[in-house]
Amino acid sequence: MESQPSQERNEQPTKEVPHVLVMKPPPLLTLFEDKFISTKFQLLKAWESTLPLHQFLTTHAGSVRAVLCSGASPITPHIIQLLPSLQLVVTASAGINHIDLNECRRLGIAVTNAAGVFSDDAADAAVGLLIDVLRKISSADRFVRHGLWPATGDYPLGSKLGDKRVGIVGLGSIGSAVAKRLEAFGCTVLYNSRKPKPWAPYPFYSNVHELAVDSDALIVCCGLTAETRHMINRQVMVALGKQGIIVNVARGAIIDEKEMVECLVHGEIGGAGLDVFENEPSVPKQLLELDNVVLSPHRAVFTPEGFMAACDLVVANLEAFFEDEPLLSPLIDE
Amino acid sequence: MESIGVLMACPMNPYLEQELDKRFTLHRFWKVPEKSTFLTTHCNSIRAVVGNASSGADAQMIEALPKLEIVASFSVGLDKIDLAKCKEKGIRVTNTPDVLTEDVADLAIGLMLAVLRKLCESDRYVRSGKWKKGSYMLTTKFTGKRVGIIGLGRIGMAIAKRAEAFSCPISYHSRTEKTETKYKYYPSVVELAANCDILVVACSLTEETRHIVNRKVIDALGAKGVLINIGRGPHVDEPELVSALVERRIGGAGLDVFEHEPEVPEELFGLDNVVLLPHVGSGTVETRKAMADLVLGNLEAHFMNKPLLTPVV
Numbered sequence: 245m246e247s248q249p250s251q252e253r254n255e256q257p258t259k260e261v262p263h264v265l266v267m268k269p270p271p272l273l274t275l276f277e278d279k280f281i282s283t284k285f286q287l288l289k290a291w292e293s294t295l296p297l298h299q300f301l302t303t304h305a306g307s308v309r310a311v312l313c314s315g316a317s318p319i320t321p322h323i324i325q326l327l328p329s330l331q332l333v334v335t336a337s338a339g340i341n342h343i344d345l346n347e348c349r350r351l352g353i354a355v356t357n358a359a360g361v362f363s364d365d366a367a368d369a370a371v372g373l374l375i376d377v378l379r380k381i382s383s384a385d386r387f388v389r390h391g392l393w394p395a396t397g398d399y400p401l402g403s404k405l406g407d408k409r410v411g412i413v414g415l416g417s418i419g420s421a422v423a424k425r426l427e428a429f430g431c432t433v434l435y436n437s438r439k440p441k442p443w444a445p446y447p448f449y450s451n452v453h454e455l456a457v458d459s460d461a462l463i464v465c466c467g468l469t470a471e472t473r474h475m476i477n478r479q480v481m482v483a484l485g486k487q488g489i490i491v492n493v494a495r496g497a498i499i500d501e502k503e504m505v506e507c508l509v510h511g512e513i514g515g516a517g518l519d520v521f522e523n524e525p526s527v528p529k530q531l532l533e534l535d536n537v538v539l540s541p542h543r544a545v546f547t548p549e550g551f552m553a554a555c556d557l558v559v560a561n562l563e564a565f566f567e568d569e570p571l572l573s574p575l576i577d578e
Numbered sequence: 579m580e581s582i583g584v585l586m587a588c589p590m591n592p593y594l595e596q597e598l599d600k601r602f603t604l605h606r607f608w609k610v611p612e613k614s615t616f617l618t619t620h621c622n623s624i625r626a627v628v629g630n631a632s633s634g635a636d637a638q639m640i641e642a643l644p645k646l647e648i649v650a651s652f653s654v655g656l657d658k659i660d661l662a663k664c665k666e667k668g669i670r671v672t673n674t675p676d677v678l679t680e681d682v683a684d685l686a687i688g689l690m691l692a693v694l695r696k697l698c699e700s701d702r703y704v705r706s707g708k709w710k711k712g713s714y715m716l717t718t719k720f721t722g723k724r725v726g727i728i729g730l731g732r733i734g735m736a737i738a739k740r741a742e743a744f745s746c747p748i749s750y751h752s753r754t755e756k757t758e759t760k761y762k763y764y765p766s767v768v769e770l771a772a773n774c775d776i777l778v779v780a781c782s783l784t785e786e787t788r789h790i791v792n793r794k795v796i797d798a799l800g801a802k803g804v805l806i807n808i809g810r811g812p813h814v815d816e817p818e819l820v821s822a823l824v825e826r827r828i829g830g831a832g833l834d835v836f837e838h839e840p841e842v843p844e845e846l847f848g849l850d851n852v853v854l855l856p857h858v859g860s861g862t863v864e865t866r867k868a869m870a871d872l873v874l875g876n877l878e879a880h881f882m883n884k885p886l887l888t889p890v891v
Contacts, residue, residue, distance in 0.1 A: 271714045316711075364721035368744065372691030372720075379685055379862070381692050381853065382701040388854040389847045393840040397589070399856045404864040405684045428743030429684060525709040532705050538697065539704035547695075547719035 262566055263288040263308050265327070267297060270314030270336040271546075272555055279555040284563045285310070301326040310334060310565060312558065318342035324351065332565050336558055338362045338418070338545070340575065341468035341495060355575045356561040359417055361553040362545040367421035369544035370463050370493045373517025374410070376538045377489050378403045378461075383535050403487070406430030411459030413452055413476070414466025414494065415441050422463055434459055437466075452476065456483040461491065468495035478503040487514040493544040496521040505530050508537060519544040579881050583623035585643070587633035590652050594870035598628065601874070607633075617642040626650065626877055631810075631857065632839065634658030640667065648880045650873045653860075654678060654733075656890060657783035657810055664891050671891035672876040675732060677868040678860035683736035685859050686808045689832030690725075690741075690776055692853045693804050694718040699850045721745050726774030728767055728790060729781025729809070730756050737778055749774055752781075767791070771798035776806060783810035793818045796828055804830045808859050811837040820845050823852060834859050 261283070266273065267290045273280060280287060288308060293300045301323070310332040313319050319333050324347055331353055333343055338359045348355055376382050379402040387399055410426050412419045412435040423433045423446060433446040436455040440448040449455040452475055456462060462484060466472055476490065476499040484490070490513060492499055501522040507513045508531070515536035521527055524542055531537050545551075560572050584602040586595065598604045605624065610616040617639075624643050627635045630652040637660045640646060648670040649659055656673055664671050692698055696717045703709060725741045727734045727750040738748045738761060749762040751770040756763070764770040767790055771777050777799050781787050791805065791814040799805060805828065807814055816837045822828040823846065830851035836842050839857055846852050860869065875887045 271712075274712075275714055275716070364745075365719055368691060368720045369695055369697075372688065372695050372697050375684060375688035376692060376697055379688055379858065381685075381688050381855065382698040384855050384858055385692075385698045385853050386702075388842055388856050391844075391847075393842065393856045397840075399858055399861065401861050401863045401866060402858065404681055404862040406680045407864060425740075425743045428740045429687075430680060525711050525713075527704055527709070532707075538701050540697065540700040541704050541709040541713065541715075543700065543715065543717065546714065546716050548716050549719040551716070 261286045262310070263305075264334075264562055265290060265301075265305050265308045265311040267291065267311070267313065267317035267323075270312065270316070272314075272336040272551055272558065273312070276551060276555050279552070280559060282559055282563060284566045287312070298326065310562060312336065312562070313342065315339065315342045319348070320344055321347045324348070324353070332356070332562075332571075334558055334561050336554055338366070339467060339495060345575070354565075354571060356558075356571050356573045357575060358554040358557050359573065361557055362550050363417040363421045365545045365547050365550040366418045366465070366493050367425055369519060369540070370418075370422050370465065370491050370517075371425045373491045373493070373519065373538055373540065374461060374463065374489065375405060377491070377515040377517045377536065378405050378408075380535075382538050408432070408460040409434060409458060411435065411449070411455040411462045412446075413455070413462055413464045413498075414472075415444055415446075416465065416467075418493070419463075419465035420444070422465060453480050453483055456480045456488070459484060460487065461489040464490070464492040464494045464498050466494055466498065468497055472498050474498070474500040476500065476504070478507065481507045481513050484513055486511060489513070489515045489517070491517040493519045496524065501528065508534055579878075581623075582625050582881060583620060583645075584626045584628060584877070585620075585624045587627060587629040587635070590628075590630045591866050591870050593867060594628070594652065594873060597870065597874055598877075602626070602877075614642075621645065626880075628652060628873060628877075629658055631655055631658065635664070636660050637663045640664065640669065648672070648877065650876050652869055652873050655782060655810060657812075661891055669891070670880060670886060670889060672873070672886055672888050673890055674860075674869040674872045675888055677872060678865050679732045679736050681862050681865045682733050682808050682859040683740055685834060685855075686733075686737045686778055686780070686806055686832075687740045687744075689806050689808070689834065689853055689855070690723075690778075690804070691720055693806070693830045693832045693851065694720045694723070694776075696850065698853050722747075723775040724749065724773065726750065726764075726770040726777045727761075728752075728770065728777065728779050728813075729787075730759065730761070731780065731782070733808070734778075734780040735759075737780060746776075767795050768798045771795045771803065772800075774799075775802065776804045778806040779809040779813045781809060781813070783812055788812050789815045791815065791819070793822075796822045799828055801827060802829045804828075804832070806832045808834045811835045811839060816843065823849055 265288045333355045409432045415435045415437045436449045505528045517538045519540040582602045585605045625647045627649045635649045651673045654675045721744045725746045730750045730752045820843045832853045834855040
């Protein structure tokens with residue numbers, strides 16, 4: 245065998261694969277870690293270190309350009325300060341309320357989220373919760389499982405879905421997926437958003453209170469921001485009325501939870517379907533005693549299909565970043 | 579019309595009962611201690627029977643009431659009425675189609691979402707106080723799942739329309755192919771079951787459709803498949819379904835009806851992949867009122883010699 249000329253041998257210096265910092269593993273990573281194996285990056289797992297986070301970052305994360313975060317590991321100005329090379333924040337969620345967007349904008353740090361891939365599942369959960377509350381599905385299932393049907397006879401009647409005027413709070417990708425589904429049931433769809441959507445064939449309301457006055461049910465699908473915190477307050481709920489139903493698949497803090505509990509307990513609204521709460525996993529005890537609420541442990545988007553699509557999107561964004569290619573799902577200022 | 583005797587088979591709706599009481603001489607069959615004596619005593623005054631999904635007018639009842647002219651059912655299903663006997667004796671039969679179509683279809687979709695997305699199980703989980711941060715139980719995506727419908731009548735079509743909004747491909751089995759629809763037809767229920775993720779029973783109960791969902795169909799539906807029954811309990815071979823669920827040979831079930839209501843197989847009570855409802859398909863305030871008005875309207879029309887609103891026979 246002839247010896248090969250030296251320039252044809254694989255003698256390139258090994259380039260260090262860049263790190264992606266992960267402070268706490270998002271559910272996506274915990275469940276599907278093998279999907280995060282890439283030739284373009286490697287994970288820097290802060291939670292596996294015995295060092296406290298602050299120290300870990302100052303010791304190991306000085307040259308980190310990208311971070312994968314989630315609700316459990318918020319990107320605050322303090323954290324950003326400890327990451328002087330940071331250029332990209334990738335979140336494995338649709339929600340972005342755990343990221344200081346102003347600070348990122350100020351420093352030219354790009355942000356990507358996983359909005360589109362979770363929309364169907366979130367919308368399905370929202371519609372499922374609405375039907376459950378109106379038709380008393382979980383409540384009647386309890387009734388049957390406790391053997392009450394033979395003794396008690398007919399179950400109390402529910403309320404028809406098709407007649408209802410449903411107000412969607414936030415007509416983004418989740419809100420519009422909800423609207424499309426509800427139309428098929430014959431519901432009248434109304435909405436409130438920061439600005440009217442030119443493509444939307446539904447009546448627009450410039451504020452949530454007016455939307456509530458005209459609606460039989462509200463479905464909360466917007467993001468949590470300083471403006472939307474406690475946007476669904478007592479006034480809005482009273483406007484919704486005694487037969488009114490609230491469904492929340494967005495963030496607990498958009499609703500004034502204490503007031504909502506009072507309204508439910510005193511019959512000032514008719515019922516609620518809730519996937520999110522202000523202080524998860526804490527759920528107000530009074531809700532556990534009500535028959536006209538349906539409760540879910542923040543899993544509106546927890547399907548294998550949705551998660552795998554989110555994994556693909558997160559990895560694709562990271563790989564694009566490290567290849568200097570356009571990001572797939574960057575946040576655009578609206 | 580107050581002297582016309584109307585026999586109400588069982589309690590079904592307070593408003594209907596009240597109105598029947600006002601307009602006719604109402605006999606509440608469930609309150610009668612000696613049913614056969616009662617029938618002999620009143621057989622010449624009873625000209626109408628009001629039945630529902632649980633209790634109607636079988637051959638024995640019809641024979642016992644020689645003056646019976648009309649059976650008005652507070653349901654769309656007619657399986658509790660001996661239609662052949664009615665036809666033979668010239669007895670009119672009415673039901674309550676259309677007014678309950680949407681509610682039943684809504685419930686079918688509600689059951690699909692509740693089973694696939696484990697809504698009832700999630701609710702139980704939160705109420706038990708067991709929720710801890712970091713409990714990542716996954717459910718199953720509903721959007722895009724293949725929905726197979728047995729019976730593409732009014733209710734079947736309404737279910738299809740709703741499922742389409744969730745991007746579910748629709749297929750069906752019917753006695754005859756409905757060429758006017760774009761949905762995929764399967765000539766047998768087994769083939770339909772083998773080619774869908776969610777199988778819904780939406781046909782009427784007749785001799786032919788009894789146990790239309792049998793062991794073969796359940797096997798074809800498979801370990802990931804979900805069965806939804808908003809038809810009648812006897813559409814499904816219940817013991818076969820129960821063992822398939824307990825043995826996890828089928829993915830799950832949403833059941834509004836059972837073979838021997840109100841009895842529900844207790845083996846199902848401990849399963850997290852089933853949703854069990856006490857026959858509430860048309861159970862909304864709005865729809866039950868509309869159904870009651872239809873029963874009353876049909877009876878009035880009959881006794882005033884006007885055309886019936888929703889005749890079957």
